[in-house]
Amino acid sequence: MSRKFEISVPASSANIGPGFDVLGLALAKFLVINVEIDSSKTSDRKDPNNCIITYEGEGADGVPLDSDHNLVTRVALYVLRCNGIRSFPSGTFVHVNNPIPLGRGLGSSGAAVVAGVMLGNEVGKLGFSKQRMLDYCLMIERHPDNITAAMMGGFVGSYLRELSAADLERVEIPLAEVLPEPAGGRDTGLVPPEPPLNIGHHIKYDWCREIKAIVVIPNFEVSTASARGVLPTAYTASDMIFNLQRLAVLTTALTRSPPQADLIYQAMQDKVHQPYRKTLIPGLPEILASVTPKTHEGLLGICLSGAGPTILALATDNFETIAKEIVSRFNKEGIDCRWEVQELAYDGSNVKQL
Structure with a gap:
């Protein structure tokens, strides 16, 4: 059978x-x-x-x-x-x-x-x-x-x-x-x-259902081994405190409706891995710094997805405009991309x- x-x-x-x-x-x-x-x-x-x-x-x-x-x-x-x-x-x-x-x-x-x-x-x-x-x-x-x-x-x-x-x-x-x-x-x-x-x-957190995930996927790979290889073996206390403070806020901020863009954007900043991976992902610092809630309505926060090179942007609206801005930044580095909007x-x- x-x-x-x-x-x-x-x-x-x-x-x-x-x-x-x-x-x-x-x-x-x-x-x-x-x-x-x-x-x-x-x-x-x-x-x-x-x-x-x-x-x-x-x-x-x-x-x-x-x-x-x-x-x-x-x-x-x-x-x-x-x-x-x-x-x-x-x-x-x-x-x-x-x-x-x-x-x-x-x-x-x-x-x-x-x-x-x-x-x-x-x-x-x-x-x-x-x-x-x-x-x-x-x-x-x-x-x-x-x-x-x-x-x-x-x-x-x-x-x-x-x-x-x-x-x-x-x-x-x-x-x-x-x-x-x-x-x-x-x-x-x-x-x-x-x-x-x-x-x-x-622990499984709640999630504000108004928030969607924009993923911008460049046409090159970054291996986990390479992405971990550029990280330092030790961090300063100030950098660790920076991340821990934001982590404590972010896990609750993403559960609340309506989501607070300024709070979430600042809480998604990082000093532990993204600064060190910029050598592997052309244009990364410019992308993370230039796409903000002030420049793009509907955006809540932006970061690397995993080890990259995909960019994750959390947003409630204006998905296409946000995605195309990130794509254009990659295009200036000679990198083609595709993008999608995903539910959880x-x-x-x-x-x-x-």
């Missing part, structure tokens, strides 16, 4: 101004995984783990289609093997439809990790809650802001329990940041280390039986 189901996982925007590695927004732009399990169905392609992958969307030319190397299925195999299941059931077919740009600061790898954990949970009939699945995600992707937003949805703050090197050194854990290294994909025959309970903690994905990731 055939079994079919669909997994949907939202894109996400992390950091949100001063909330470096803390705040995340789930955006209503969904990675969709369609799965069919039918042992009577055959394919010309073979896979050692019984999983045939097809793919469409962003990055289709470069995404690996064997289950030992594709991030979604590598993560699913990790979950399965933690629970005594070595491979997918015979006749597993996975079709990935991905509209989330890769390497642009919209949580593409986080969405893939969440989708992989949900795939493993569903295929293995493990019955995990979202909170338990979050533990598996955070063993693989160590940035809780994107992961938590993608799994839980809405506007979230999160923190991560510190794990020892021994918790993370096993080759069976497919750490997302070291892809496309194949080591984590091969079957060593060992049982991978099961995640500790509740390694990630979060309030419910996060979901599985639907077909």
